[in-house]
Amino acid sequence: MNDMSGHHFASHSAPADVERRAPFPPDDNASRPIGVVLEIAGSNSQIALDLQRLSECTADADGAIALSGQVGSQVKIRTMDGWLLAAIRDQRQDRRADGGSVLAHIDFVGEGGEERLTGRIMSFQRGVTRYPMSGALVYPATSEDLRQIHASDAGTSVTVGTVYPTGDIRAALNVDALLGKHFALLGSTGTGKSTAAALILHRICEKAPQGHVVMIDPHGEYAAAFQDAGTIFDVGNLQMPYWLMNFEEHCEVLLNSTGQEWQEDADILAKCLLAARSRNRLAQVIGKITVDSPIPYLLSDLGAILQDEAGKLDKATSTAPYKRIKTKIEELKADPRYQFMFSGMLVGDTMAEFIAKIFRMPGEGRPISIIDVSGVPSDITSTVVAVLSRLVFDFAIWGRKESTRPILLVCEEAHRYVPSEQHADGAAVARVLSRIAKEGRKYGISLGLITQRPSDLAEGVLSQCGTIISMRLNNDRDQNFVKAAMPEGARGFLDSIPALRNRECIICGEGVTIPVRVTFDDLEPAKRPASADPSFTALWGEPVSDEGAVDRIVQRWRAQGK
Numbered sequence: 001m002n003d004m005s006g007h008h009f010a011s012h013s014a015p016a017d018v019e020r021r022a023p024f025p026p027d028d029n030a031s032r033p034i035g036v037v038l039e040i041a042g043s044n045s046q047i048a049l050d051l052q053r054l055s056e057c058t059a060d061a062d063g064a065i066a067l068s069g070q071v072g073s074q075v076k077i078r079t080m081d082g083w084l085l086a087a088i089r090d091q092r093q094d095r096r097a098d099g100g101s102v103l104a105h106i107d108f109v110g111e112g113g114e115e116r117l118t119g120r121i122m123s124f125q126r127g128v129t130r131y132p133m134s135g136a137l138v139y140p141a142t143s144e145d146l147r148q149i150h151a152s153d154a155g156t157s158v159t160v161g162t163v164y165p166t167g168d169i170r171a172a173l174n175v176d177a178l179l180g181k182h183f184a185l186l187g188s189t190g191t192g193k194s195t196a197a198a199l200i201l202h203r204i205c206e207k208a209p210q211g212h213v214v215m216i217d218p219h220g221e222y223a224a225a226f227q228d229a230g231t232i233f234d235v236g237n238l239q240m241p242y243w244l245m246n247f248e249e250h251c252e253v254l255l256n257s258t259g260q261e262w263q264e265d266a267d268i269l270a271k272c273l274l275a276a277r278s279r280n281r282l283a284q285v286i287g288k289i290t291v292d293s294p295i296p297y298l299l300s301d302l303g304a305i306l307q308d309e310a311g312k313l314d315k316a317t318s319t320a321p322y323k324r325i326k327t328k329i330e331e332l333k334a335d336p337r338y339q340f341m342f343s344g345m346l347v348g349d350t351m352a353e354f355i356a357k358i359f360r361m362p363g364e365g366r367p368i369s370i371i372d373v374s375g376v377p378s379d380i381t382s383t384v385v386a387v388l389s390r391l392v393f394d395f396a397i398w399g400r401k402e403s404t405r406p407i408l409l410v411c412e413e414a415h416r417y418v419p420s421e422q423h424a425d426g427a428a429v430a431r432v433l434s435r436i437a438k439e440g441r442k443y444g445i446s447l448g449l450i451t452q453r454p455s456d457l458a459e460g461v462l463s464q465c466g467t468i469i470s471m472r473l474n475n476d477r478d479q480n481f482v483k484a485a486m487p488e489g490a491r492g493f494l495d496s497i498p499a500l501r502n503r504e505c506i507i508c509g510e511g512v513t514i515p516v517r518v519t520f521d522d523l524e525p526a527k528r529p530a531s532a533d534p535s536f537t538a539l540w541g542e543p544v545s546d547e548g549a550v551d552r553i554v555q556r557w558r559a560q561g562k
C-alpha cells in the first residue's frame, strides 16, 4: 500500500484490530482499507482514498469492490461496534499527497452491525446515529454487503430490477413507503419511463390484487399493457356524466369569454346551474345544495332556465351572455366527439356506479383502471382529468368515516396537468392535483407523477414526492430540478443521471433502503405499453398489404369515433 504521508493513513499492513476480526487472506480487497476519514462535518464530511488500493480493487472479481471509490459507489466505515455506510459524492485530486490519494466528500446513508465471521454488514438501517471519528478506516462495500442492505421484506416489497453494478442483487421497492408519500418517475423520452411505470404497476398489482389504481393515460399507451390486470376506459365506454363537474369545471367547458365578460357569464351560469340542479328530486330530498353538488340535471333544463332568465331581463340589459352559454351547450350536445360526457343518456344518477367502476370497487381481479383520454377533444382534456382527479380526492374526503381503501392516482405527462407558473393557465386540474400532492396522503391518496419535463412541473410538487425514480435526463434544467428534490444521500448519483443507459434509473427516498442505481427488469412483451415510436426502418423496409387502409381511416375520421 502506498504511504499516504499527507494523512498518516497507511499502516502498511491492516491494523491489528482488523486482522483479529476479519480473518481474510492478505490479497482480499474486502478486508483491507482503501482510505481514511479526514473530517466529519455533516454534509462536508471528507475521506481520503488511496489510489494504489483503488487500482488494486478495480481488478476484483466482485463488481461492487471493483467500483470502489467511484462517485456514486458506497464505502463502509468502521465504527466502534459495526459499520457505517456512506456514498461517495465527488472526488478530487489531493494536491498534498503526491498524487497518491484522492479526496472525496461522502454522504452517510445508514449503519449496521458487523457479522463476526465474515465482516459483512448486518441488520442495516437507514440513517446514522453515531458518526465515526476522523481517522476511522474506510473499506470497500462488497456485493455481499449490498445484498444484506437490499434484502427486502417480501411481505411489503416488490422487486423491479437489479442493483448496479451487481447483476443479481434484486432492487426492491417498499410498496407502503412508495405509495405512502407519492412518487415521481422522471426521464427523457425513450429512456423507458412508460415501460418502467407499467412494470412497477404490474408488480404492485400482483402483490395487491385488491388494489385501487387509476391511471390517466393521455396517449392511449397503457391499454396494451393491462389487458389482463386492468379495465380500459376510453371515449367509447367511459360515460362520464357532465353533471359530475363542479362549477369551476363547468366554467372551463361552457365559457369562452374573457375578462369582465367572463365574470358576467360565470355569475349567470352559477345561478342557472344551481336552478337546474335544484329541479332534481335528489336536491329536494337533500334540502340545501350548492352549485358544486354532484346532482344530476338535464342539459335541456339548463338551456330552458337560461332562456327564461334572459326573457325576464328588461330591454336595456343584453341577453348576449345567456345566448353564449346556451349556444355552447347546444354545440356540445350535438358534437359526436363529446358524447362520452354530454350524451342525453347520461342523465341518470349513476354516480355511485361510475365511481365503483373507475376506482375498482370491487376490483374483480382487475385492480387498475386505465383511462385513455387520447380520444377526448383537446379543449376539454384537462377538465376531464380535473373531474377524475377531483373525484378521487372528494371520494377520499367523504370516505373518511368509512374504512375505504387507499387509491393510487397515476398521471402520465404530469407536466401538462400541473405545470410550473410559466406555463400555468389557471386550470382546475392543476389546482386539484397540487392539492392531492399536498394533502392527499392524509386521506389515503397516493399520487404517481410521470414526466419527461420535471422542470415544467409546478413548484413544490416534486418535493412532495417521497420517492424519486429518475431515468436519464438529457437536459440540464431538468437535471438541476431533480437534484434540488433529491435527498442528501443521493447526491453521489446525481452526476450519473445524464449518463444512465436506457432502462436504468436512480431511485432515492422513502421507497428504497438506500439510494440505488437500478437496471429495470425486462418486461414481457404482453405487459409493455404500446410504444409511441414507430420503427421507420421496419415499416418502410418491406411492402405491406394495407389495402383499403386509407379509406378506413377517412371513414373513421369523418365519423369522429362514432
Ligand SMILES: Nc1ncnc2c1ncn2[C@@H]1O[C@H](COP(=O)(O)OP(=O)(O)O)[C@@H](O)[C@H]1O
Binding pocket: 187, 188, 189, 190, 191, 192, 193, 194, 195, 196, 199, 503, 520, 521, 522, 523, 524, 528, 531, 532
Ligand atoms: N424494462 C423494459 N423491458 C422491455 N423493454 C423495454 C423496457 N424499458 C424500455 N423498453 C423498450 O424501450 C422502448 C422505449 O420505452 P418507453 O417506455 O416507451 O420509453 P419512454 O416512455 O421513456 O419514452 C420501448 O420500445 C420499450 O419496449
Ligand SMILES: [Mg+2]
Binding pocket: 190, 193, 194, 195
Ligand atoms: Mg412514454
